[in-house]
Amino acid sequence: MGDYTAEEIYSIFLMQSFSGVSLLCIYVLMGLGLYIIFGQMGVINMAHAEFLVLGSYTMCLFSDFVVESVPALTNFYIVLAIPLSFIIAFGVGYIVEWLLISRLYKRPLDTLLATWGLSLFMQQCFRTFFGAREKSATLPEWLLGSVAITETVEIPASGLVLLALTLLLTFGLILYTKKSKMGLRMRATTQNREMTNALGINTKMTDRITFAIACGISGIAGAFFTTIASTSPSAGTNYIVDSFLVLVVGGLGSLFGLFVSGGFLALLSSILEFFMTGSLAKVWLYLIIFIVLMKFTKGLFSDNVREK
Amino acid sequence: MKDKYLSGSAGQIFYDRVFKNKEGLVGFLILAVILFVILPLSLDTFRLNMTGKYLSYAFAAMGLVMCWGRSGILSLGQGMFFGIGGYCMAMFLKLEASDPESTKIQTTPGIPDFMDWNQVTELPWFWYPFKSFPLTLALILIVPVIVSTIMSFFYFKGRVSGVVFAILTQSMVACTWYLIVGNQGYFGGINGITDLKTLNGWDIKTESAQTTLYFVCVAMLLVCWIISRFVSETRAGKVLLAQRDKETRVRFSGYNLTVFRIFVFGFAAILSSIGGALFTLQVGFMSPNLIGIVPSIDMVIFAAVGGRESLIGAVYGALIVNSAKTMFSEAYPTLWMFLYGATFILIVLYLPKGIAGLYTDKIKPLIFKSKDK
Numbered sequence: 001m002g003d004y005t006a007e008e009i010y011s012i013f014l015m016q017s018f019s020g021v022s023l024l025c026i027y028v029l030m031g032l033g034l035y036i037i038f039g040q041m042g043v044i045n046m047a048h049a050e051f052l053v054l055g056s057y058t059m060c061l062f063s064d065f066v067v068e069s070v071p072a073l074t075n076f077y078i079v080l081a082i083p084l085s086f087i088i089a090f091g092v093g094y095i096v097e098w099l100l101i102s103r104l105y106k107r108p109l110d111t112l113l114a115t116w117g118l119s120l121f122m123q124q125c126f127r128t129f130f131g132a133r134e135k136s137a138t139l140p141e142w143l144l145g146s147v148a149i150t151e152t153v154e155i156p157a158s159g160l161v162l163l164a165l166t167l168l169l170t171f172g173l174i175l176y177t178k179k180s181k182m183g184l185r186m187r188a189t190t191q192n193r194e195m196t197n198a199l200g201i202n203t204k205m206t207d208r209i210t211f212a213i214a215c216g217i218s219g220i221a222g223a224f225f226t227t228i229a230s231t232s233p234s235a236g237t238n239y240i241v242d243s244f245l246v247l248v249v250g251g252l253g254s255l256f257g258l259f260v261s262g263g264f265l266a267l268l269s270s271i272l273e274f275f276m277t278g279s280l281a282k283v284w285l286y287l288i289i290f291i292v293l294m295k296f297t298k299g300l301f302s303d304n305v306r307e308k
Numbered sequence: 309m310k311d312k313y314l315s316g317s318a319g320q321i322f323y324d325r326v327f328k329n330k331e332g333l334v335g336f337l338i339l340a341v342i343l344f345v346i347l348p349l350s351l352d353t354f355r356l357n358m359t360g361k362y363l364s365y366a367f368a369a370m371g372l373v374m375c376w377g378r379s380g381i382l383s384l385g386q387g388m389f390f391g392i393g394g395y396c397m398a399m400f401l402k403l404e405a406s407d408p409e410s411t412k413i414q415t416t417p418g419i420p421d422f423m424d425w426n427q428v429t430e431l432p433w434f435w436y437p438f439k440s441f442p443l444t445l446a447l448i449l450i451v452p453v454i455v456s457t458i459m460s461f462f463y464f465k466g467r468v469s470g471v472v473f474a475i476l477t478q479s480m481v482a483c484t485w486y487l488i489v490g491n492q493g494y495f496g497g498i499n500g501i502t503d504l505k506t507l508n509g510w511d512i513k514t515e516s517a518q519t520t521l522y523f524v525c526v527a528m529l530l531v532c533w534i535i536s537r538f539v540s541e542t543r544a545g546k547v548l549l550a551q552r553d554k555e556t557r558v559r560f561s562g563y564n565l566t567v568f569r570i571f572v573f574g575f576a577a578i579l580s581s582i583g584g585a586l587f588t589l590q591v592g593f594m595s596p597n598l599i600g601i602v603p604s605i606d607m608v609i610f611a612a613v614g615g616r617e618s619l620i621g622a623v624y625g626a627l628i629v630n631s632a633k634t635m636f637s638e639a640y641p642t643l644w645m646f647l648y649g650a651t652f653i654l655i656v657l658y659l660p661k662g663i664a665g666l667y668t669d670k671i672k673p674l675i676f677k678s679k680d681k
Contacts, residue, residue, distance in 0.1 A: 044471045103657060108471050109382050113612060114656040116605055121649030128642055237601060241482045244475045252472075279490030286483035290459070293476065297466025 011152040020266050022159040025166040026228070027262035030243035031250070032169060033218030036210060039253040040190050043101055043211070044112045047119035048243060049236030051089050051215045054122070055222025056231035057130055058085035063137040075140040082223055089219025093212040101211060102204065119236065126233035136230035143227060158227045165224055169217060174255065186210045245289055251299025260300055325541040326534050335620055336533070343526045353515040360522040360590045362630035363529055367583025369610040369622035371576030374536055376608070377616030378545070379572045380552035381469065385477030387604030388484045389452045389577040391594070393584030395495070396451065398594035399435060400444040401504035421503070426493035441508060448585045452577035457570055464569045481604045488596040500595025504588070512589060525586045529623065532579055536619050539575065548572050609652055615664025624663055
C-alpha cells in the first residue's frame with residue numbers, strides 16, 4: 001500500500017463502501033416484494049423471482065421499442081419504464097392471486113408447490129415469447145456515467161439511482177402500510193381475518209390488491225436489475241434463494257430487519273469475494289447464514305421481539 | 309379385544325405392520341409384478357435402464373412421503389442427499405477407473421483425470437475412504453445421517469418448521485451446488501464425475517450389467533418400501549403422524565418432537581442417498597446439475613403427483629412423471645414445460661392427495677360399492 005496517499009485510500013474506501021451500499025440495495029429490492037407476500041400475508045411465492053424477471057423483460061422490451069420508434073425519448077424512457085413494469089407485474093400478480101393463490105391460503109406448503117408450477121410456467125412463457133437468448137436494455141448515457149464527488153471520488157450514476165429508488169420504494173411502502181386506508185386493511189387482515197371480515201372489510205379484495213402490489217414492487221426491482229445484469233428466461237433461479245434468505249435472516253415481517261440483513265449479507269459477500277472465487281464465497285456465505293440462523297431461528301429481528 | 313401386537317407371531321406382526329390388510333398386500337404384489345416381470349419383458353435394455361434411473365428418483369420421493377406427507381416436514385433439499393449418495397458412489401467408481409495403468413499419461417498417474425487437469429497432484433484426504441467398496445457402502449448410509457442431523461438439529465430445536473424450513477433446505481441444496489462447482493479439482497466442478505466404467509472389475513456399461521443393475525435397483529426399492537412401511541407403523545411413525553396434524557397436543561403429551569423430526573429427516577436422507585448411489589451406477593456419471601434446486605423440487609413433484617401420503621404412490625409418481633417428461637420433451641419440448649407447470653398447479657389445487665388419492669377416493673368406492681352398501 002506504499003504508493004497510495006492517505007487521501008487515495010480514503011477515496012477507495014468511500015467508493016468500496018458505496019458499492020457495498022449498492023449491493024445492500026439489491027438485496028433489499030429482492031426482498032421487498034417478498035416482505036409483503038411472505039412476511040405479511042404468510043404466503044410463499046416461489047414465482048417471486050419470475051416477477052423480478054417479468055419486470056426486467058418489460059424494461060428490455062420497452063427500451064427496444066423506444067430506441068426503434070421514438071429515439072428522442074432514449075434518455076428519459078426509464079421514467080416511463082418503471083411505472084410500466086409496475087403496472088404489468090401488478091396485473092399479472094392480480095390474475096395469479098385470483099386464479100391460484102386465493103384458493104390456497106389455508107395450505108401454505110401447497111402454495112409453495114403451486115407457485116413453483118407457476119414459476120415453471122412463467123419461465124417457459126418468457127422462453128417462448130421473448131426467446132431463450134439473454135437480453136439487456138439499452139441504457140441512457142447518463143446512467144452509464146459516474147458522478148465525481150471530489151477529484152478522486154467517483155460514484156457510478158446507476159448506483160445513485162439504485163439507492164434513491166430503494167429508499168423511495170421503502171418509504172412508499174411504509175407510508176402505504178402505515179398511513180393509507182388500504183394499508184390499514186392489509187394489516188388488519190393479516191392480524192385477524194375473521195374479525196376484519198366481520199367489520200365489513202372485503203378481505204379477499206384486500207389480499208388480492210396486497211399481493212398484486214407486492215408483485216408490482218418486484219417488477220420495479222426487476223426493471224432496475226437490467227442496469228446491472230442481462231436477463232434470460234431462467235435468470236430467476238439466481239435470485240430466488242438469495243431473496244428468501246435475506247428475508248429469513250432479517251426476520252419475517254420486519255422491514256428494519258430486511259435492511260439489516262441486506263447490509264449483513266452485502267458486507268459478508270463483499271468480504272468473502274475478496275478472499276476467494278465467486279462460488280466458494282457463496283458456499284461460505286450460505287454456511288455463515290445457516291450458523292447465524294441456528295442461533296437466531298426466528299431471524300435477527302422477528303416480529304415478536306420487536307413488539308413485546 | 310385383544311391387542312393384536314401383543315398376541316400373534318412375529319410373522320403376523322410383520323404382516324400387520326407392513327401390509328395392514330389384504331389390500332396392502334395386493335398393492336405391493338402388483339407393484340412387484342410390474343417392476344419385476346412386466347417392465348423387463350416389455351422394454352428393451354435402453355428403456356429398462358431409463359426406468360431404473362426413474363426408479364432411483366423414487367427412493368427420494370419415498371423419503372419425501374415419509375418426511376413431508378406423513379410428518380409435515382417439507383424438504384426442498386432431497387437433492388443434496390441424493391447427491392451425497394451419488395457422489396460417494398461416483399468417487400469410488402472414479403478411483404477404480406483411474407488406476408495408475410490407465411492414467412499413466414497424466415502428470416500424476418493414479419488420480420482422477422479432472423484432478424490432474426486442475427493441478428491437484430495428490431489425492432485429497434477425503435477421497436481415501438472411497439478406495440474400499442464396503443467403506444463406500446457404509447458412507448452412503450452414514451454421511452447423509454450426519455449431514456442431515458447437523459443441518460436440522462438446531463432448526464428443529466428452535467421450532468423452525470413448515471415453510472421456513474423448506475426455504476432453508478433449498479438454500480442447503482444451493483450451497484451444495486456451489487460447493488461442487490467451486491471445487492473443480494476436488495469434485496469435478498460443473499462437469500461432474502464422468503467416465504465411470506467398472507464396479508469391482510465388473511463392467512457396468514454392458515447390457516447384461518444394466519439389466520442386473522435394474523433388478524438390484526427394484527429389489528432395493530421394494531426392501532426400502534417394506535422398511536418405510538414398517539417404520540411408519542411403529543410408535544415413532546404414529547407420533548410423527550400425530551404431530552403433523554396437532555403439533556401442540558403432541559408436545560403437551562410429553563413428546564420431544566426434535567428427536568422424532570431429526571429421525572424422520574435423516575431417514576428420508578438415507579433413502580435419497582441410496583437412490584443417488586443407484587442412479588450413479590445406472591447412469592454412469594454424476595454432475596451437480598442433477599442435484600441442484602430444480603431436480604430437488606422435481607423430487608417433490610414426483611411425491612406430490614403420486615400422492616404425498618402413499619409410499620406406493622411415490623414410486624408410480626416418479627415413474628409416470630419421468631416417462632411423461634421423456635416422451636413429451638422428446639417430441640414437444642416447449643409444450644412440455646407448459647404442461648408440466650400446469651399439471652403441477654392443477655394437482656396441487658384439485659388433487660392434493662395425488663394419484664393415490666384418486667384411487668382411494670374415486671376408484672375404490674366404485675369397485676367396492678356393492679360391499680359398502
